[in-house]
Amino acid sequence: MNRRNTKQRETILGVLHTAEGPLGIPEIHARAKANLESLGLATVYRAVKRLRDEQEILEVDLPGEEAHFEVRRAHHHHHFRCQKCQKVFELDFCPLHLPSGTLLPNGYRVLEHHLTLYGLCQNCDSRAA
Amino acid sequence: MNRRNTKQRETILGVLHTAEGPLGIPEIHARAKANLESLGLATVYRAVKRLRDEQEILEVDLPGEEAHFEVRRAHHHHHFRCQKCQKVFELDFCPLHLPSGTLLPNGYRVLEHHLTLYGLCQNCDSRAA
DNA sequence: GGCTAATTGAGAATTGATTATCATTAAGCC
DNA sequence: GGCTTAATGATAATCAATTCTCAATTAGCC
Incomplete structure (x- = not known):
C-alpha cells in the first residue's frame, strides 16, 4: 500500500x-x-x-x-485557551513542578499531568483593557 | 411545575x-x-x-x-485519574500557584486553570510495587 | 384513601461526530 | 505520455450519546 x-x-x-x-x-x-x-x-x-x-x-x-x-513537539507543554476569541495557543513552558513519580501526601503517585490555562490572549486582553 | x-x-x-x-x-x-x-x-x-x-x-x-x-464544592480543586483502575478522585489542594489575573511573559492573561493529574492511586500503586 | 399531575422505565427517535461507499481524479512510476 | 491504483469529494451509513414518547406509577396534597 x-x-x-x-x-x-x-x-x-x-x-x-x-x-x-x-x-x-x-x-x-x-x-x-x-x-x-x-x-x-x-x-x-x-x-x-x-x-x-x-x-x-x-x-x-x-x-x-x-x-x-x-x-508533534519535542517537549512537554500545555495550552492556553482564550475565553473571548476561543482560540487555543501552545505554551512553551510548564508552570507546574511535579516530577514524574512524585508521591502526593494522600497516597497518589503522579506520573503525568494535563494542564489548560484559560483567560485572555494578548490581542483580546488589550482590546478589553 | x-x-x-x-x-x-x-x-x-x-x-x-x-x-x-x-x-x-x-x-x-x-x-x-x-x-x-x-x-x-x-x-x-x-x-x-x-x-x-x-x-x-x-x-x-x-x-x-x-x-x-x-x-458542588466550596473550593477550587482538581482531579486525579488512576491509569490502572481508571477511577477519578477528587484532590483537595491545588499544586499550581497562578493567582487569577496573572500576566504571563508572552502576554496571556490567566484567569482560570484546569488541571488533571494522572498516575496510580494508593490501591493500585501498592499492588504494582 | 383518593385525586392530580410530575416522574418513571423502556425503547424509539434524534443528534452530532466519524467512517464507509463509490465513481472520479490524479500521484508515482515506467 | 500512458498505466495503475491510491486518494479524493460528496453523500450515505454508522455509531454512541442523549433526548423524546407514552403508558404506567407514585409523590404531594386534600
Missing part, C-alpha cells in the same frame, strides 16, 4: 504547521479551504488519521471539547 | 455524595442500581440535568472523556 503525497495532505499539514496551537477538525477544514477550495471534510478526517498514525501530529484533548491536533 | 422528591433522585444524589470523585452517567447508573434495581438510564440523565440546573451538582470535564458530575 504505497502512500502518495497529495496537495490536500500537504495543505492540511501546512495548516497545522503554521497554527498558533492545536486545531479541531472543522477549523483545519476551514483554514485549508482557503488554499484549496474543493477540499472535502472526509479528506480532512482521513489525512488527520493518517498523519496521526505516522506520528507526524498528535491528538490533544482539552476538557469538554472535540479533539484537537497539533504537529 | 411543582417538583417532587423521588427515591430515584435521592438515590442518585446519594451516589454522588458518597463518590470518591466525579462520576460519568453510566457509572452513576450502575452504582444507583445497587440500591434501586429498576432504575432506568433515562432517569439518570433527567435527574442529573435537573440537579445541574439547580446547582446541586457540577459538570466536570476531563480531557478526552465523557462528562462527569460531582456535588
